[in-house]
Amino acid sequence: MEGVYINKSAIGIVDYAVVKKLSKEPQKLLIDVREPKELKETGQIPSSINIPLGIVSQELAASDQLFKSKYGRNKPNPDTALIFHCRSGVRSLKAAEAAAALGFTDVKNYEGSWLDWAEREGLPK
Structure with a gap:
């Protein structure tokens, strides 16, 4: 079986200003792909759900x-805006690529991720 080529330019980039408004935009889904242990140490961005990178595709x-029972949100449709973040933006890019490979068409990466959010919000990194 051939590998799936993901066009990285298809993955959009969002910044702090976009993420800050997400709590008022419930039609968009912010997914934190860090491990639960990391969230316990730092906290999480309001309105985000936690799906660790290793299980993003299966979830x-x-x-x-099943999705709604686990995450309290409707499972995203292929055209739902998905925004991924992690600690620094590396794992979230991988998760965004995985979502695009599954057929999601509005996929973005919060490039600054938790480090940027925490700095701007005065939270632990």
Whole structure:
């Protein structure tokens, strides 16, 4: 089987200003791909859900009912705006690429991720 080529330019980039407004935009889904242990140490961005990088693909492919029961949000549609973040933007880019490979068309990476958010919000890094 051939590898799937992901066009990195298809992955959009968002910044702090966009992420800051997400709590007022429930139609968009902010996904934190850090490990739960990291969130306990630092906290998380309001309105984000935690799906660690290692299980992003399987969770985005889960049934609607299972996704909602685990995350309290409707499972995203292929055209739902998905914004991924991690600690520094590296894992979140991988997660965004995985979502694009699953057919999601509005996929973005918060390039500054937690380090940028924490600095601007005065939170632990």
